[in-house]
Amino acid sequence: IIPEWFSEISPMWPGEAHSLKVEKILFQGKSEYQDVLVFQSSAYGNVLVLDGAIQITERDECAYQEMITHLPLCSILNPKKVLVIGGGDGGVLREVSRHSSVEHIDICEIDAMVVEVAKKFFPDVAVGYEDPRVSLHIGDGVAFLKAVPEGTYDVVIVDSSDPIGPAQELFEKPFFESVAKALRPGGVVCTQAESIWLHMHIIEEIVSVCRQIFKGSVNYAWTTVPTYPSGVIGFMLCSTEGPPVDFQRPVNPIDENKDPCKAKGPLKFYNSEIHSAAFCLPTFAKRVINFN
Ligand code: AAT
DSSP, X not given: OOOSEEEOOOTTSTXXXXXXXXXXXXXXXXXXXXXXXXXXXXXXXXXXEETTEEEEETTTHHHHHHHHHHHHHTTSSSOOEEEEEEOTTSHHHHHHTTXXXXXXXXXXXXXXXXXXXXXXXXXXXXXXXGOTTEEEEESOHHHHHHTSOTTOEEEEEEEOOOSXXXXXXXXXXXXXXXXXXXXXXXXXXXXXXXXXXXXXXXXXXXXXXXXXXXXXEEEEEEEEOTTSGGGEEEEEEEEOSSSOOOTTSOOOOOOGGGOSOOSSOOOSSOXXXXXXXXXXXXXXXXXXXXXX
């Protein structure tokens, strides 16, 4: 029997659940790491769900994937080597591929099933894999980073699921330490950092860990994603010691005419104005993030 509505229920957002009307279940499976569900919704296109939590919908994935990618990549000149942790759907790869300066993109996703279902049910997202600069590694991002030689990357993007399940360690101090080591001086990281409405305690902890580790700068930005819990999600943007990075003043705009991998549509969400605005915080969040 097909349930009429999918409700996103989790102890990460107790007492509330956003629901989407289900048209058709397209895939249901259990990988080595998590439950994988794909359904067609009536309002947001196809939806990917891992362990009960929505990862992407076709309609609003742009707001997340464009921001988690271009906030870091547009903040430095000439990014060349990029690492993506998680992000198996390929959406972040699609966005990185808009940057003509990039020479190599490594991605380390733990779950091969996510890559398979993305290619089958989310072709406009998985199109990121068509870029010849991409190398896919299936494995745990924590272990992958430990083996990376010091100073390898200009940018690391941590497109991770929530900190219960396989992504838990991606929110812990040792992981951030290996990210910092893997970056060149003045290199930047952008990590999925949850919602200011729901997870201020998690954000506070990550900010304090990042302040200890990233000697360049530590910032929080956010975007709206209607199908993510509370409708917003944020990012930690940090730089290592070296040439200073002012994240609020993007220096590396995207030239879509120079896009070396054109098998995708134009940008839908990101622009330079929204880049700078993303760092403006409501007072309750500012108090915790900028002044502790
Ligand atoms: N691209 C937008 C969707 C995501 S995807 C998060 C990905 O991280 C998943 O494919 C998951 O399999 C992968 N992942 C989880 N743990 C690890 C790990 N340890 N190493 C590598 N990859 C991992 C983010 C959605 C955010 C949802 C907010 N509620």
